[in-house]
Amino acid sequence: MDxxxxxxxxxxxxxxxxxxxxxxSNVREKTSAHVRRIIEELNYxxxxxxxxxxxxxxxxxxxxxxxxxxxxxxxxxDAFEGxxxxxxxxxxxxxxxxxxxxxxxxxxxxxxxxxxxxxxxTSEVDxxxxxxxxxxxxxxxxxxxxxxxxxxxxxxxxxxRGFQEAxxxxxxxxxxxxxxxxxxxxxxxxxxxxxxxxLALKRCSLEVCPEWxxxxxxxxxxxxxxxxQLLALGHRPTAxxxxxxxxxxGALQAAHLAGVSVPKDLSVIGFDDLPIxxxxxxxxxxxxxxxxxxxxxxxxxxLEGIRTTKVTPCPVVYPRLIIRQSTAPVARTTGGSREAKLxxxxxxxxxxxxxxxxxxxxSTQVEFHERHAGxxxxxxx
Amino acid sequence: MDxxxxxxxxxxxxxxxxxxxxxxSNVREKTSAHVRRIIEELNYxxxxxxxxxxxxxxxxxxxxxxxxxxxxxxxxxDAFEGxxxxxxxxxxxxxxxxxxxxxxxxxxxxxxxxxxxxxxxTSEVDxxxxxxxxxxxxxxxxxxxxxxxxxxxxxxxxxxRGFQEAxxxxxxxxxxxxxxxxxxxxxxxxxxxxxxxxLALKRCSLEVCPEWxxxxxxxxxxxxxxxxQLLALGHRPTAxxxxxxxxxxGALQAAHLAGVSVPKDLSVIGFDDLPIxxxxxxxxxxxxxxxxxxxxxxxxxxLEGIRTTKVTPCPVVYPRLIIRQSTAPVARTTGGSREAKLxxxxxxxxxxxxxxxxxxxxSTQVEFHERHAGxxxxxxx
DNA sequence: CTGAAAGCGCTTACAG
DNA sequence: CTGAAAGCGCTTACAG
Numbered sequence: 001m002d003x004x005x006x007x008x009x010x011x012x013x014x015x016x017x018x019x020x021x022x023x024x025s026n027v028r029e030k031t032s033a034h035v036r037r038i039i040e041e042l043n044y045x046x047x048x049x050x051x052x053x054x055x056x057x058x059x060x061x062x063x064x065x066x067x068x069x070x071x072x073x074x075x076x077x078d079a080f081e082g083x084x085x086x087x088x089x090x091x092x093x094x095x096x097x098x099x100x101x102x103x104x105x106x107x108x109x110x111x112x113x114x115x116x117x118x119x120x121x122t123s124e125v126d127x128x129x130x131x132x133x134x135x136x137x138x139x140x141x142x143x144x145x146x147x148x149x150x151x152x153x154x155x156x157x158x159x160x161r162g163f164q165e166a167x168x169x170x171x172x173x174x175x176x177x178x179x180x181x182x183x184x185x186x187x188x189x190x191x192x193x194x195x196x197x198x199l200a201l202k203r204c205s206l207e208v209c210p211e212w213x214x215x216x217x218x219x220x221x222x223x224x225x226x227x228x229q230l231l232a233l234g235h236r237p238t239a240x241x242x243x244x245x246x247x248x249x250g251a252l253q254a255a256h257l258a259g260v261s262v263p264k265d266l267s268v269i270g271f272d273d274l275p276i277x278x279x280x281x282x283x284x285x286x287x288x289x290x291x292x293x294x295x296x297x298x299x300x301x302x303l304e305g306i307r308t309t310k311v312t313p314c315p316v317v318y319p320r321l322i323i324r325q326s327t328a329p330v331a332r333t334t335g336g337s338r339e340a341k342l343x344x345x346x347x348x349x350x351x352x353x354x355x356x357x358x359x360x361x362x363s364t365q366v367e368f369h370e371r372h373a374g375x376x377x378x379x380x381x
Numbered sequence: 382m383d384x385x386x387x388x389x390x391x392x393x394x395x396x397x398x399x400x401x402x403x404x405x406s407n408v409r410e411k412t413s414a415h416v417r418r419i420i421e422e423l424n425y426x427x428x429x430x431x432x433x434x435x436x437x438x439x440x441x442x443x444x445x446x447x448x449x450x451x452x453x454x455x456x457x458x459d460a461f462e463g464x465x466x467x468x469x470x471x472x473x474x475x476x477x478x479x480x481x482x483x484x485x486x487x488x489x490x491x492x493x494x495x496x497x498x499x500x501x502x503t504s505e506v507d508x509x510x511x512x513x514x515x516x517x518x519x520x521x522x523x524x525x526x527x528x529x530x531x532x533x534x535x536x537x538x539x540x541x542r543g544f545q546e547a548x549x550x551x552x553x554x555x556x557x558x559x560x561x562x563x564x565x566x567x568x569x570x571x572x573x574x575x576x577x578x579x580l581a582l583k584r585c586s587l588e589v590c591p592e593w594x595x596x597x598x599x600x601x602x603x604x605x606x607x608x609x610q611l612l613a614l615g616h617r618p619t620a621x622x623x624x625x626x627x628x629x630x631g632a633l634q635a636a637h638l639a640g641v642s643v644p645k646d647l648s649v650i651g652f653d654d655l656p657i658x659x660x661x662x663x664x665x666x667x668x669x670x671x672x673x674x675x676x677x678x679x680x681x682x683x684l685e686g687i688r689t690t691k692v693t694p695c696p697v698v699y700p701r702l703i704i705r706q707s708t709a710p711v712a713r714t715t716g717g718s719r720e721a722k723l724x725x726x727x728x729x730x731x732x733x734x735x736x737x738x739x740x741x742x743x744s745t746q747v748e749f750h751e752r753h754a755g756x757x758x759x760x761x762x
Numbered sequence: 763c764t765g766a767a768a769g770c771g772c773t774t775a776c777a778g
Numbered sequence: 779c780t781g782a783a784a785g786c787g788c789t790t791a792c793a794g
Contacts, residue, residue: 001518002771014783018773029780043516048494049434050771068455068462069656080450081475090473090494094462113429113471135424136382160788220660249660254642256662275450277659279601279630281637383787394765399789409763431787434770 001044010038021046052114061302062110062118063093064103071274072291076121088305089116096122104129111136117302121294123189127151139305141298144189149269153301154314155294159196162287162319163241166269167200169285169321170239174330175267179237181226181247190218193243193271205360212237216247223250231258238330239267245274248284252326263328273322282325289319382425393420397606402427433495441472443491443499444474444681445484452655453672457502459551460676467574470497477503478700485510492517498683502675504570508532520686522679525570534682535695536675543668543700544622547650548581550702555711556648560593562607562628571599574624574652593618597628601679604631612639619711620648629665633707644709654703663706670700 003021007014012035020026020035026036038044051171052058061084065073065367081091092113096134103126110118111132117139120130125145130152133140141153148154170178180197183190198208216222223242227250230236242248248270262268262282270277273288297315304312384402388395393416400408401416401688405461408416419425442465462472473494477483484507491499492513498520501511506526511533514521522534525607529535561578564571579589595610597603604623608631611617616713629651636643643649643663651658654669678696685693 003773004771014772015774015781015783016779019780022773026779045492045513045517047434047440047771049430050786051773053428053430053434053788054771054773056786071452071455071656074449074452074455079477081449085475090475090490092471092473094466094471095459108426109466109471111426132426136426210762222596246660254661276660279627279657280660280664281634296633307783384789385787396765396767396790397763400764403789407763428787431770432789434772435787435789447794590764593788627766 001042002047003044006035006038006042006044007201008036009042027105028033035253038104057116058114059087059089060113060115061089061091061299062107062113062115063091064106064110064118064122065093065095066098066122071276072272072289074123075275075297076291078118079292080119080299081350083296083299098122100124100126100129104132107132111138117141117305119298119302121298123187130244137309139302141301141305142299143294146188149314150311153305153311155297156314156316157289157294158316158318159217160193160199162271162289162321163193163200164203165321166241166287167197167204168208169323169327170241170267170269171204171206173239173267173327175237175239176206176330177209177212177235177237177239179209179214179230179240181223181230181240181242181251182213182215183218183222183243183247185215187266197241197369209237218244218247220246220250220253223247224254225250227251227254228258231255239269239327241269241271243271245270245272245277245284245286248286248326249276249280252280252282254285263326265331267327267330269321269327271319277322277324280326285324285327286322287319288322293317382423383428384425387416387419387423387425390423391416393666439495440468440470441494441496442470442472442680443488443494443496444472445487445491445499445501445503446474446476447479447503448476449474452657453653453670454502456656457672457676460673461500461680464677464680470607479503479505481505481507481510485513489513492519498522498686500679502679504568510687518690520683522676522682522686524679527569530695531692534686534692536678536682537697538670538675539697539699540573541580543652543670544574544577544581545584545700546702547622547668548578548585548587550704550708551584551622551648551650552587554620554648554708556618556620557587557711558590558616558618558620559587560595560611560621561588562604562611562621562623562632563594563596564599564603564624564628566596568599571624578622590618592602599625599628601627601631601634604628605635606631608632608635609639612636612641619646620650620708622650622652624652626651626653626658626665626667628708629667630657630661633661633663633665644707646712648708648711650702650708652700658703658705661707666705666708667703668700669703671698674698 003014003017007017012031016027016031017035020032031053063077063080077093084091092110092115094106094109096106103122107118107129118133119141121143123150125142127148130140141155142148143155144157145154146182167178186329201208210228211233214226216226223246230240231254240251242251248268252262252371253269254264260266270284270286277284277286294317297317384395384398388398393412397408397412398416401413403614444458444461458474459762465472473491473496475487475490477487484503486509488499499514500522500526506523508529511521522536524536525538526535548559561575563575566572582589592614593611595607597607604627609746611621612635621632623632629649632649633643636647641647651665651667654667658665658667675698678698
């Protein structure tokens with residue numbers, strides 16, 4: 001079933017059928033209606049391959065991520081695909097599974113598929129892997145690759161604001177002893193978050209205590225181990241910020257196991273705002289990395305890249321603090337010994353008290369957002 | 382840069398270049414090496430659109446899911462895409478967002494893209510939406526659509542085994558009062574799970590107590606509310622099985638809030654084995670729906686569907702119990718009043734006790750798997 | 763083992 | 779407003 005058969009049946013040329021299909025305006029309404037009826041009748045579906053070959057574009061975008069099982073990505077994919085669908089663009093996505101060597105192969109596959117553009121949303125990008133795409137002048141967009149900022153379109157993440165908000169929030173609750181669970185320093189994103197955290201402390205005139213910074217891997221288990229280290233300290237922090245939500249989950253577990261009540265005895269703040277942040281107990285206060293915003297900027301950048309080769313300034317995205325239940329005012333008896341804390345371990349809170357706490361939190365959050373709303377709007381432009 | 386330029390530069394015909402590209406054996410090694418060198422030199426990348434048009438296949442599969450933000454899907458997508466990549470097949474995926482009307486549109490888009498086959502992994506499928514695909518004889522595979530079992534390829538899920546394992550496990554721990562948190566009865570998958578649970582109780586000669594079955598929505602909040610209802614009962618269950626892991630998370634939260642210790646005072650079993658099942662506190666014992674197996678069967682079915690139109694029997698997948706920390710032997714003081722339980726609320730367990738418990742669990746799990754391994758292997762054929 | 767040529771199903775500049 | 783025809787970049791039956 002091809003356009004010829006439709007043309008024959010409708011007693012017009014294939015050119016006319018094609019024009020009807022593409023809503024080209026220069027067709028008499030009567031002819032057009034007639035052709036459409038025949039198309040319907042024959043269940044004709046145009047062949048996109050043929051069309052693409054002719055037109056030289058595929059309306060296909062490539063999306064490369066690290067790992068779809070990482071809960072960070074689904075929302076990003078979802079948003080990206082949604083924007084694409086609106087434009088009649090389909091998305092092919094592949095993942096590197098954190099293996100830099102696989103990136104080159106991913107790019108290659110997408111280039112062979114003649115995608116119109118590629119978004120590479122992995123945290124590490126080796127420039128060499130991009131060659132396959134640049135050789136054929138394919139528009140690209142990267143995620144937060146500072147070193148490639150000038151040569152490629154990029155969506156940048158400005159960490160400092162989010163950590164600033166987190167530290168200010170803790171400060172307002174009376175915390176001055178604030179610890180950090182850091183990721184491996186060879187990972188750039190982990191390194192940047194750590195720097196942003198330290199900077200925020202300094203801006204709040206708080207001490208950066210090296211003993212309170214525990215370095216570990218980015219997984220739940222890492223967070224757990226790091227928190228156990230922090231809890232074992234003689235003089236320990238009353239609040240802990242983590243490099244990502246998974247580590248925060250581990251930190252909560254470690255606290256539970258040690259009989260340390262969160263948020264009563266210890267406040268915890270995560271980073272990412274994964275879907276699980278809402279499911280932990282207590283629900284996690286965290287710095288939200290706005291994934292759909294990232295997807296949005298990335299997609300727009302690519303559309304722009306198709307129109308023009310002019311490189312415009314990189315859009316910037318600002319993580320923001322989301323206040324839930326894992327942070328509370330610092331306990332009266334600060335700096336107590338570990339034994340003292342342990343014996344106080346008690347997780348049952350009276351429902352009424354909890355309810356009151358929740359209400360207070362809710363209003364705090366609203367105020368906070370309002371306070372920063374203006375800034376954010378400006379920043380998002 | 383096209384095959385002609387390569388041919389000219391290599392001083393051969395395009396046919397020869399094409400043969401080299403497709404590793405067709407009938408090319409002299411010397412010619413082949415020469416052509417490959419030129420290809421390399423010119424950075425030639427073949428145009429897949431042209432190839433597809435000529436060959437009449439795209440090596441493109443469509444994958445339709447409900448919602449990528451549902452943590453059930455990423456692992457399935459991952460496995461499916463991995464298998465496809467091995468075969469040089471790319472995957473386009475779209476999602477219906479649970480809207481049955483969008484399914485038809487999804488199918489249509491994929492048909493226009495000339496995909497070679499479509500996997501529809503949504504829980505609800507309206508047969509009418511499939512017409513666009515069946516009209517062009519496109520191979521399809523569905524997920525557990527019993528009513529369409531005879532007309533379409535399908536990957537079936539046999540719930541009963543998993544629930545049987547769950548109930549047997551609880552039984553072995555001494556539980557006889559087992560409750561269930563059910564999903565909306567208009568959703569087929571929820572309905573089936575409930576039936577499978579009741580059947581398992583009967584097979585274990587346990588009472589199906591209607592009071593202990595709480596119906597609610599499939600989200601965390603639903604599980605929380607339902608668990609609160611169950612906890613409020615005078616004579617309440619000592620163990621609760623839920624329709625999915627999100628509800629189990631809610632159930633755990635409700636227990637925490639009520640000061641009921643899991644697993645000491647109450648055992649909880651989920652369903653799905655989402656990534657979060659490992660992150661809850663305590664880690665969730667749950668019935669694993671084997672997503673990568675589903676992806677595997679679906680993919681194989683499609684390959685088969687391309688080769689032959691003969692419909693073979695549907696592959697069946699068996700959920701299996703994964704034992705973690707949310708189940709424990711029934712407490713000595715069973716059937717105590719709510720007040721009695723509340724006053725006992727205490728979540729701090731001594732690390733050593735926990736460790737012993739973990740070890741015991743681990744060995745239980747291994748035994749369990751061994752016991753069923755034979756059966757499963759047969760079933761998977 | 764290699765080449766000349768037809769043709770996959772479209773779109774679009776050109777002509778009328 | 780409509781049609782005849784070229785051509786997008788490949789693959790493959792056919793001929794040698």
